[in-house]
Amino acid sequence: MSTPTYTGDVEVGGPADVRELPGLTISKVAVSEMANNAYLLRCTATGEALLVDAAAEPDTLRSFIGDADLRTVVTTHGHWDHHRALPEVVAATGAVTVAHPADAADLPVPVQRPVEHGDTVAVGEQVLEVVRLRGHTPGSIALVWRGPEDAGVHVFTGDSLFPGGVGNTQQDPARFASLVDDVEQRLFGTLPDEAWVYPGHGKDTTIGAERPSLPEWRARGW
Template identity: 65%
Template structure:
């Protein structure tokens, strides 16, 4: 089945098979959060992006293969409700940016701009994207056999950047980082996976950047 990225709470996960990495996207309730399980196809090592909710469902997805790490894209509670239970059950490392660490319910190791998170023989590059929260991050997988894949948390969605509570300074930081760290660095073919809702590509959104900046949200 062709991967579309369309998932619903309680529905069937969407699975994308790359040469080196399997991406499984699932939506969990009650806020229709996306969680992403990444598995190295060579070693079987797995990493979860955002243990948002429904810990039993996420643990079923992880299965007997275990979990090396859980990366939390930012400190908002709807992205970590299941974190403590998933970490306790799997022994996975909890990872978050230093500036959002205090917002998590458990102790976590910190990551910073330019760090990499290993998924077996694959690697995710950490990109610090300020504005939605002080320590929001995106995670970039540069597929050697295909297009880049970018996990954006709540910093970038189809149709605009994340919520900055009508704070002009936070919005300026977010739109600047999204434009310069993501759109300026990566090609149109880059597929991105947000914290809620459907996926998109940078190419599908690029022409709207001036409109986003002008409207201020």
């Protein structure tokens, strides 16, 4: 079962929120003037860890990582606010950098492991599925963890899905159509309502909480 006190509501400069699940501990912290979320996933069996988005404030992130055995940093997409601390985090930990090749050129360090839609990324004994969501950027990805026992399903969506809508596509109809189609087919079409959504900024949500709003999002075009 998840930690009863976990809400996912964190503030820049404030403490991390920690969720203890069977097989995986998920910690969330907010950094920078953009209030970016960074997530530390630690396998409870091995202690190996993975960071989702080394967004900013390298000192904060190093403290956040602590003594975790950080093996991997996944960057959800190429926008600058999601990878400003990547060089420092990689230099301090030796972690392998992971991203989609369509966004790799926008990162400040080489992508050592390019991933495509349907690939998997391991954190210790746990496995995350890579889901490409085209539109916010060409190479935006989400990570889906289908936990053991009663851990549930958890998805880290970067800037592609938030409470209340999909990510910003700069009023480009083609990019919006691409993103909302991918989100509907690859997330809402495959995940249960109770699946927990961890976005790149702001509060968490669930697939079930957002599902009824899909027609409204399509109608408004953003």
